[in-house]
Amino acid sequence: MSKNALTALAGIGVALLAGLVILWAQGYPAVPSYAALFSYSLFSKFAIVSTLNKATPLILTGLSAAVGFGSNCVNLGQPGQFLIGAMAVAAFGIVCDLPAPVMIPLAIMVALAAGALWAGIAAGLRRRFNMDEFITTLMLNFIADYFTLYLISGPMWDRATYSPMTKATNPGSWLPMWDGLSAAFVVSCVAFVVTWVIWDRSKLGYEWRVMGQNSVFSRVGGCNNEANFTRAMLLSGALAGLAGGMMVMGGMQHRFVKGMGANYAWDGVMIAIVAANGMVPTGLYALFFAAIQTGAMGMELETAVPSEFALVLQAIIVLFVVASRESTRLLINRLAANLRARAAAGAEQDISKGGGRDASGR
Amino acid sequence: MDDHFIEMRSLIKVYPPDTLALDQVDLTIKEGEIHSLIGENGAGKSTLMKVLYGMISASSGEISFRGRRVRYASPREAVAAGIGMVHQEFMLVPSYTIYENVILGAEPVGRLGALRNADARRRVQSLVDRYGLSLNIDDRVCDTSVGAQQKVEILKLLYRDVDVLIMDEPTAVLTPQETGELFRRLRDLNAAGKTIIFISHKLDEVLELSDTITVMRRGRRVATWENRGLGKADLARAMVGRDVVFSVDKPPAYCGDVVFEARDLSYVDAGGRRRLDGVSFEVRRGEIVGIAGVEGNGQLELVQLITGLGPIQSGQVKICGRDVTRVPVIERRKLMCYVPQDRKASGSAQNMSLADNAVMTHHRLNPRLESRWKALLSPARCRRFAQNLVETFGVLTPNVDTPISSLSGGNQQKVVVGREFLFSADFVLLDQPTRGVDVGSVEFIQREIIRKRDSAGDVTADVGAGEGAVAAGAGCLLISADLDELFSLADRILVMHRGQVVADLVPRDTTREEVGEYMLGVRESQSERRPRAQAASASALGPAGEGACVK
Numbered sequence: 054m055s056k057n058a059l060t061a062l063a064g065i066g067v068a069l070l071a072g073l074v075i076l077w078a079q080g081y082p083a084v085p086s087y088a089a090l091f092s093y094s095l096f097s098k099f100a101i102v103s104t105l106n107k108a109t110p111l112i113l114t115g116l117s118a119a120v121g122f123g124s125n126c127v128n129l130g131q132p133g134q135f136l137i138g139a140m141a142v143a144a145f146g147i148v149c150d151l152p153a154p155v156m157i158p159l160a161i162m163v164a165l166a167a168g169a170l171w172a173g174i175a176a177g178l179r180r181r182f183n184m185d186e187f188i189t190t191l192m193l194n195f196i197a198d199y200f201t202l203y204l205i206s207g208p209m210w211d212r213a214t215y216s217p218m219t220k221a222t223n224p225g226s227w228l229p230m231w232d233g234l235s236a237a238f239v240v241s242c243v244a245f246v247v248t249w250v251i252w253d254r255s256k257l258g259y260e261w262r263v264m265g266q267n268s269v270f271s272r273v274g275g276c277n278n279e280a281n282f283t284r285a286m287l288l289s290g291a292l293a294g295l296a297g298g299m300m301v302m303g304g305m306q307h308r309f310v311k312g313m314g315a316n317y318a319w320d321g322v323m324i325a326i327v328a329a330n331g332m333v334p335t336g337l338y339a340l341f342f343a344a345i346q347t348g349a350m351g352m353e354l355e356t357a358v359p360s361e362f363a364l365v366l367q368a369i370i371v372l373f374v375v376a377s378r379e380s381t382r383l384l385i386n387r388l389a390a391n392l393r394a395r396a397a398a399g400a401e402q403d404i405s406k407g408g409g410r411d412a413s414g415r
Numbered sequence: 416m417d418d419h420f421i422e423m424r425s426l427i428k429v430y431p432p433d434t435l436a437l438d439q440v441d442l443t444i445k446e447g448e449i450h451s452l453i454g455e456n457g458a459g460k461s462t463l464m465k466v467l468y469g470m471i472s473a474s475s476g477e478i479s480f481r482g483r484r485v486r487y488a489s490p491r492e493a494v495a496a497g498i499g500m501v502h503q504e505f506m507l508v509p510s511y512t513i514y515e516n517v518i519l520g521a522e523p524v525g526r527l528g529a530l531r532n533a534d535a536r537r538r539v540q541s542l543v544d545r546y547g548l549s550l551n552i553d554d555r556v557c558d559t560s561v562g563a564q565q566k567v568e569i570l571k572l573l574y575r576d577v578d579v580l581i582m583d584e585p586t587a588v589l590t591p592q593e594t595g596e597l598f599r600r601l602r603d604l605n606a607a608g609k610t611i612i613f614i615s616h617k618l619d620e621v622l623e624l625s626d627t628i629t630v631m632r633r634g635r636r637v638a639t640w641e642n643r644g645l646g647k648a649d650l651a652r653a654m655v656g657r658d659v660v661f662s663v664d665k666p667p668a669y670c671g672d673v674v675f676e677a678r679d680l681s682y683v684d685a686g687g688r689r690r691l692d693g694v695s696f697e698v699r700r701g702e703i704v705g706i707a708g709v710e711g712n713g714q715l716e717l718v719q720l721i722t723g724l725g726p727i728q729s730g731q732v733k734i735c736g737r738d739v740t741r742v743p744v745i746e747r748r749k750l751m752c753y754v755p756q757d758r759k760a761s762g763s764a765q766n767m768s769l770a771d772n773a774v775m776t777h778h779r780l781n782p783r784l785e786s787r788w789k790a791l792l793s794p795a796r797c798r799r800f801a802q803n804l805v806e807t808f809g810v811l812t813p814n815v816d817t818p819i820s821s822l823s824g825g826n827q828q829k830v831v832v833g834r835e836f837l838f839s840a841d842f843v844l845l846d847q848p849t850r851g852v853d854v855g856s857v858e859f860i861q862r863e864i865i866r867k868r869d870s871a872g873d874v875t876a877d878v879g880a881g882e883g884a885v886a887a888g889a890g891c892l893l894i895s896a897d898l899d900e901l902f903s904l905a906d907r908i909l910v911m912h913r914g915q916v917v918a919d920l921v922p923r924d925t926t927r928e929e930v931g932e933y934m935l936g937v938r939e940s941q942s943e944r945r946p947r948a949q950a951a952s953a954s955a956l957g958p959a960g961e962g963a964c965v966k
Contacts, residue, residue: 259771267763
């Protein structure tokens with residue numbers, strides 16, 4: 054466990070160095086840029102609050118992808134589930150007007166249910182027609198994308214605005230803010246704990262993890278793989294839907310705006326891959342990537358480095374961490390093997406030579 | 416003849432990070448001899464040969480072939496130089512036909528690169544006929560059994576004319592007759608001047624076949640002897656470094672009530688082939704019923720129907736009196752222990768920890784693994800459970816958190832067997848429980864099977880023959896490709912051939928040869944001589960079945 058953490062840290066360190074070299078090669082002031090990156094993401098109260106807000110959707114989409122991939126359900130439908138979750142919450146928030154203590158939990162339920170439903174379609178297609186969820190979830194992304202676009206530019210368009218978006222939801226569904234920190238972060242933390250307990254501690258999570266590693270073994274062991282597949286898909290979808298819901302309930306806009314999905318869903322997929330589908334690593338990487346994305350904005354303000362540098366840095370980190378996970382292990386193992394071989398050869402020189410151990414004949 | 420045909424000097428191989436697989440191995444192989452390498456699993460036999468074959472590179476040391484120093488970077492180079500190897504693990508393309516697999520890499524190419532199939536097909540077919548390999552060369556490999564796939568590997572090598580044949584445990588899945596035929600062919604090849612290196616841990620085979628025998632133990636060459644006046648005991652002592660008891664001590668069986676009953680099981684696969692044809696038999700408490708048969712004669716399907724992995728099309732399965740014909744896997748697992756054939760494919764999740772592998776199925780059935788909430792597992796209790804398994808079954812492991820893949824094959828199998836035997840079910844299904852396991856572990860596992868037969872409930876309890884054991888014993892169904900295992904463990908042997916139970920024999924009243932003849936269909940089935948109606952019960956309740964038990 055700590056060995057894995059060390060390799061990951063080494064990978065991140067090397068990736069940051071590589072980013073430094075890239076900045077330097079491009080003629081930017083490398084060190085001040087990094088200083089800006091971290092001071093705007095970590096070294097002030099405002100910076101930390103921004104990072105945590107940014108991390109909220111990433112934690113949820115990351116968990117969604119990790120639960121899916123770790124159970125061997127290739128759910129690549131996070132973007133669609135995210136949008137459907139957000140749209141469902143927006144619709145609910147426009148239609149219903151209830152006091153916050155009632156409405157917030159209900160809206161959260163709506164987000165979870167909508168995301169689960171969208172993933173459930175793919176799960177149902179898999180179980181009924183044996184369609185690969187890898188394809189169906191991807192295709193459902195397009196449907197969700199254009200369906201929500203149709204809604205916000207047609208039936209649900211707020212005519213007071215000039216660009217496609219819904220009306221604002223009723224204030225009862227708005228999540229409170231404390232000094233800029235949205236309660237959406239708290240919701241994602243709760244979701245994290247619940248998911249962790251299910252994944253790492255429950256019988257169900259155990260069966261999912263075994264199914265992710267060897268589905269034949271889990272079947273032989275008496276697990277109901279078909280039902281477990283559906284359950285894992287539903288949880289995965291629900292988490293992605295919740296991420297979408299948080300974007301409407303938290304933040305400032307409180308409505309479904311065109312393009313609100315941004316890249317959160319694919320970042321989540323990336324985070325799950327870097328984290329090797331572990332729940333705790335997923336949470337940590339979500340925070341880390343949020344820090345980079347937040348810091349990049351600040352870096353753009355301070356220096357001439359464009360904020361897109363965050364994308365470059367993320368990509369390098371993914372490559373280095375994933376590569377280092379395997380390669381450092383191989384490298385260290387090979388070094389150890391060479392030492393051992395040399396020791397074995399040395400021992401032979403000392404002991405035998407004429408020793409009758411390897412007798413030929415009796 | 417060259418006395419220093421192949422020379423290996425001071426070979427060292429360390430598998431990263433620090434598994435010393437070969438420790439200063441020197442070995443000389445003479446031209447034209449049949450040289451056997453014998454040793455337990457993990458002794459380094461296969462590794463040594465893979466180094467020669469260019470599959471893996473040695474950490475240090477040198478090899479010479481025909482007097483020239485060589486170091487093959489790949490098997491392709493080795494084959495070109497005249498060294499070929501049949502592997503223990505199959506290297507086949509599952510979606511290709513047997514024929515295509517055989518010619519793959521050595522395709523008969525005519526002008527403009529067109530395949531000249533006709534000649535090659537005839538050649539492959541003639542090889543199949545000649546060795547009685549009973550393969551349809553147009554079958555796709557993925558549709559064939561493990562046994563057939565092994566035969567394809569042998570066929571591949573027979574198709575390529577190489578000077579040195581390395582056979583890595585080729586006989587593991589063959590019947591005695593087929594083994595005899597293979598040995599005859601190997602001797603023919605040998606007589607034609609080919610050098611044969613034969614890896615095995617079956618002492619009889621090695622003694623029967625070889626000119627020279629090299630014994631390896633824990634990465635070292637222990638001895639090289641000419642095969643003159645050697646006995647099994649000599650080899651065994653050298654292999655394990657101590658005396659080995661060959662016959663498993665087995666008290667007579669005390670049969671109780673019926674714990675397992677299969678009635679008229681039939682199964683037709685997706686390709687329309689009849690894999691099981693009216694199979695009926697019973698297993699009683701306190702007996703071990705062995706199922707012999709060449710692989711691919713319905714054993715796989717039988718296991719799937721019993722465990723619930725495949726749907727029962729017709730017939731009925733009862734375990735402990737309960738009809739489980741239409742019952743899901745988990746319900747059946749409450750009534751039975753099941754050791755699957757392939758621990759990597761279906762008996763474990765290799766990347767997960769020993770503890771995670773140990774609690775499978777127990778996590779549903781054993782409330783003592785739960786934490787305060789029933790839906791949650793207690794990590795501490797799971798680890799304690801795994802620790803108990805490790806101690807009870809003598810699994811060698813640093814701790815229960817290590818990935819099971821880092822354990823040796825024998826220790827992995829002990830985890831699988833231990834996990835299953837910790838259920839207190841009265842019916843035990845054992846599908847090749849000792850395949851690919853070292854001698855020491857085989858002995859241990861076989862002892863545990865007999866203990867289970869004599870006392871199902873608690874494997875740690877002392878086993879005493881007599882009245883107490885009668886009540887507690889489990890009924891075991893043992894499917895094995897290893898006749899020695901069947902003869903030393905089983906109280907009755909059923910032989911399967913083409914989806915039917917063709918014989919019900921008592922080990923002490925039969926011979927390996929007779930069983931082998933039933934396996935190959937040389938002998939007429941016992942049941943076919945009787946009226947069909949009786950045949951169903953004949954295999955279970957025939958005189959042989961009764962005779963196996965002490966009343």
